[in-house]
Amino acid sequence: MTTNNHVSLLQLENVTAGYGAGLVLKGVDLTVEAGQIVCLIGPNGAGKSTVLKTISGLLGIKSGAVRFNGEEISALTSRQRLSKGIVHVPQDRSLFPAMSVWENVLMGAFIISDQKLINKRIELAAELFPIILERKSAMAGSLSGGEQKQVEIARSLMLDPTIILLDEPSIGLDPKSRKLVFESIRSLASAGRTILLVEQNARSGLAVSDQGAVLESGKVALVGTGQSLLTDPEVSRLYLGASAK
Amino acid sequence: MHLVIQALILGSLTGGVYALMASGQTLIFGIMKVINLAQGAFVIVASYFTFSLFQMTGLDPFLLIVITTPIMFILGAATQWFLLRPLRPDDAAELSLLVTFAVALGLEGALSIVYKTTLRSIMPGYENHSWTIWGYQVNEVRFYAFLLSIAMLVILYVLLQKTKFGRSVRATVQNPMAAQLLGVNSKAVSAFGFGLGVSTTAAAGAVFGLITPFNPGSHYDLISRLLTIVVLGGMGAIGGSVIAALMMGVGAALVSALASPIWADFTFFIVLLLVLLLRPRGLFGAKVRGAL
Numbered sequence: 001m002t003t004n005n006h007v008s009l010l011q012l013e014n015v016t017a018g019y020g021a022g023l024v025l026k027g028v029d030l031t032v033e034a035g036q037i038v039c040l041i042g043p044n045g046a047g048k049s050t051v052l053k054t055i056s057g058l059l060g061i062k063s064g065a066v067r068f069n070g071e072e073i074s075a076l077t078s079r080q081r082l083s084k085g086i087v088h089v090p091q092d093r094s095l096f097p098a099m100s101v102w103e104n105v106l107m108g109a110f111i112i113s114d115q116k117l118i119n120k121r122i123e124l125a126a127e128l129f130p131i132i133l134e135r136k137s138a139m140a141g142s143l144s145g146g147e148q149k150q151v152e153i154a155r156s157l158m159l160d161p162t163i164i165l166l167d168e169p170s171i172g173l174d175p176k177s178r179k180l181v182f183e184s185i186r187s188l189a190s191a192g193r194t195i196l197l198v199e200q201n202a203r204s205g206l207a208v209s210d211q212g213a214v215l216e217s218g219k220v221a222l223v224g225t226g227q228s229l230l231t232d233p234e235v236s237r238l239y240l241g242a243s244a245k
Numbered sequence: 246m247h248l249v250i251q252a253l254i255l256g257s258l259t260g261g262v263y264a265l266m267a268s269g270q271t272l273i274f275g276i277m278k279v280i281n282l283a284q285g286a287f288v289i290v291a292s293y294f295t296f297s298l299f300q301m302t303g304l305d306p307f308l309l310i311v312i313t314t315p316i317m318f319i320l321g322a323a324t325q326w327f328l329l330r331p332l333r334p335d336d337a338a339e340l341s342l343l344v345t346f347a348v349a350l351g352l353e354g355a356l357s358i359v360y361k362t363t364l365r366s367i368m369p370g371y372e373n374h375s376w377t378i379w380g381y382q383v384n385e386v387r388f389y390a391f392l393l394s395i396a397m398l399v400i401l402y403v404l405l406q407k408t409k410f411g412r413s414v415r416a417t418v419q420n421p422m423a424a425q426l427l428g429v430n431s432k433a434v435s436a437f438g439f440g441l442g443v444s445t446t447a448a449a450g451a452v453f454g455l456i457t458p459f460n461p462g463s464h465y466d467l468i469s470r471l472l473t474i475v476v477l478g479g480m481g482a483i484g485g486s487v488i489a490a491l492m493m494g495v496g497a498a499l500v501s502a503l504a505s506p507i508w509a510d511f512t513f514f515i516v517l518l519l520v521l522l523l524r525p526r527g528l529f530g531a532k533v534r535g536a537l
Contacts, residue, residue, distance in 0.1 A: 056426060079428045087426075094423035096416045107416050110409070111428035155427075 007070040009034040009194055010055065010163060015064035016218075017054045023062070024050045026218035032163065032211075037185065037195045039205040039226060041239050042215035048198040049091055051215065052165040055196070056088035057081045069162075083111060085162030089152050091171060091198075097141025101151055104140050105132050108158030121158045128187050129154035146177020153184055163194040170201050182208055202239040206230045214239070251381050252502035253495055258384065260494020261391035262452050266467070267474040267486040268398055269445030272405075274480050275418050276438035279329060279341040285468030286349035287443050291317050291450020292459050293356055296367050306367050306451045307389060313447035321443025322436045324348055329439070330432060349464055356461035367454040390452035397448050398487060404441075405483075414438050466510075473517040478527055485529025 010032040018024040024047040032038045040048050053059035055066060057078035066074045073081055095104050105125070109118045126133045131147055132154045140151060149169055156164050169185070170178040178201070185208050188195060199205030206212045209226035214235060222235065229235050270284045294313045295306050302309075328348065332340050366372070374385040405411035416424040417434045425431050453459060453467075474493050478485030493513060501509035520527060 058422065058426065078425055079430070082426070082428045090422060090426065092422075094420060094426070096419040096423070098419055099412070099415060103412055107412060107424075107427050107429075110413065 008032065008067075009069060010196070011065075011067040012051070012055070013065045013067070015051075015054055015061050015066060017050060017059055017061045019059075024218055025054065025061075027064070028215070028218065029220055030213055030223075032194060032196050034162075034194050035189075035192060036210040037189050037197060037208055037226075038211040038213065039197045039199055039202075039209035040213050040215055041199060041202040041205060041229075041235075042221075043239075044200075046215040047218045048215050049167050052088055052090075052167050052196065052198055055081075056086055056165055058088070079111065082159065085159065086165065087156045087159055087161035087163070088165040089156050089167060089169065091167040093145075093148055094152055095140040095143075095148050095155075097139065099140060100136065101132055101138050101140055101143070102136040104151055105136075105155050105158065108155035112159070118158070121160060125154045125157040128157070128191065129184065144177060145173045146180045149173065149177070149181050150184055153181075153188070157188075161193070163196060164188065166195060166197045168198055168200055170199065170204065178204070202235075203230065247380070248502050249499065252498040254381055254383060255387070256495030256498030257491060258387035258391045258494070259456075259498065260491035261394040262387070262449065262456070263470065263474055263494055264487040264490035265394040265397055265445055265452075266449040267471050267478070267490050268401060268483050269442040269449075270471050270475050271442075271478065271480070271483050271486040272401070272445075273439055273442035274475065275483070276414060276442075277325075277329070277341075277435055278338050279345065279439075280472075281439075281442070282342060282345040282468055283324070283348040283352065283464075284345075284443070284446065284471055285464035285466075286352040287317060287321065287446040288450045288453055288467055289356065289459055289461060289464045290320070290352055291446045291448075292367070292454035292463075293360055293365070293450075294447075295451040295454050296365055299367055299369065306369055306455055307393065310393075310448045310451050313451065314444050317447040317450075318440040318444035320440075322440030324443070325436045325439035330435065349468070353461045353464060360461065362460050362462065364458040364460050365454070366458045367451070369455070372455055384456075386452070386455045390456065393448055393452065397445060398483075401441075401445070401483070410437070469517075470513050473513040473520075476527055477516060477520050479529040480527060482527070482529045485527060489528065 008031045012028050012030040015025050015028045016023055028051060030051065040051060042048050050059060054061050057076060061074050065072055068084060068086065073084065096107065105122060109121060112118055129150050131150050135143065140148060143151065169181050173181060182204055185195060185197065197205055197209060206226040206229050212224060212226045212229040213220050214222040224232065266284065266288055270281055273279055273281045291313055294316060295309050298309045298312060299306050328344050329341055372386050375382045376385065405414060413424065413429045413434055417429055417431050421431050474489045475486055477493065478489030493516065497509040497512050500512045
């Protein structure tokens with residue numbers, strides 16, 4: 001929200017977007033404040049992943065505006081948005097399976113040429129995710145799903161991002177790995193990162209989030225704190241798989 | 246036995262040359278999933294460039310590779326940028342077959358206009374020299390060509406495995422969307438990768454012109470051999486294509502020595518058919534996509 005002198009970190013204003021002639025997003029309004037974890041939930045096909053793609057520049061918008069720190073970024077390329085600190089960890093496993101963990105992490109710093117800075121970032125990322133040093137020579141494809149997701153998130157830290165867009169980080173993971181991933185998200189938040197999280201596992205997603213938003217049929221239907229959405233009877237019935245108590 | 250060992254020596258040296266040609270073809274397939282039917286024609290173009298430059302300057306054909314490599318790189322990158330990049334992603338794999346075949350025919354036509362269809366050879370004076378080692382003949386040109394192939398393959402390996410550009414190429418092969426999200430310009434990588442794949446034809450073309458008389462139509466024979474090697478090695482696996490090239494070089498030389506040179510050519514087609522029927526992913530086909 002942009003009121004008086006306050007500028008939100010990320011703001012989507014009446015964004016429409018889609019593939020070909022069809023629209024997936026039909027006027028999305030969403031605000032993310034710095035330092036928050038915001039979780040986007042909703043049914044399959046509501047457009048949650050598409051929202052993230054319009055923010056990272058993987059998909060252009062048809063109308064509306066995407067603002068970052070008050071600046072309109074809709075026309076910028078993925079790389080330009082990356083250099084502004086917007087990092088997107090997509091839903092599908094985004095590691096390079098035939099490259100080592102070390103090479104994968106280095107790819108996270110692809111747009112940086114200062115080797116000292118890269119080394120420093122690796123050290124910082126390794127404090128949160130020691131796996132990148134412990135398994136540095138292992139092929140990324142040989143790691144378990146949970147380990148891969150940790151490396152993906154660690155890699156996203158290489159650019160010291162202002163905001164991390166996490167798309168379904170727990171999808172396809174066993175309960176133990178899932179727990180590890182949500183712990184990682186909490187660690188990132190403790191380190192002051194802003195996170196926009198898309199999560200099918202709505203209960204876990206909202207539980208770690210400051211704010212939540214429900215996306216339905218390409219529009220934001222409901223916003224609130226993570227806790228308020230967790231206890232909302234309608235949200236609970238539709239997305240949490242149980243009645244609110 | 247003497248004949249067999251002689252055939253092994255000749256086949257290994259010839260296989261090295263094929264390895265060079267096939268590694269470029271494999272690189273292109275690995276990066277873009279494009280089966281480049283023009284790779285043989287690019288080799289012939291490089292042979293003609295070397296032929297003309299040799300006639301003009303008198304410089305050694307192996308030295309001329311320094312000049313022809315960037316030319317072939319530009320030709321390859323331009324082909325990708327202007328003819329393959331505009332293809333719709335959904336149809337690109339199929340249409341690129343037609344486009345690269347059209348490029349091959351176009352190059353053949355252009356060469357026929359400029360050079361006619363007369364068979365040419367690059368003859369620096371040592372093309373028929375041989376060394377005799379323990380009673381076996383080792384052709385000088387083929388030996389140099391073999392060394393050159395090894396050098397080029399080492400350069401290609403270092404470029405792909407040890408440099409930032411190489412990492413971006415491998416990343417694009419394995420996960421194009423993730424690579425883009427990390428700031429890799431996949432369009433530029435594709436053009437550069439195609440150019441790099443075609444640039445290997447500069448060395449291959451020089452060597453081919455030294456060991457074989459050629460004319461604009463020679464690419465048909467070359468491309469069928471290259472496809473066999475790439476399929477046998479495993480589409481997209483550079484190491485596999487090198488081993489397959491050596492196997493085919495030795496195999497064809499043995500058949501040629503023990504049966505007939507006519508059957509040597511046929512060997513490639515039989516192997517191609519058998520691999521496609523029995524092991525379509527080839528001998529060393531990457532289990533993980535993009536394990537160049």
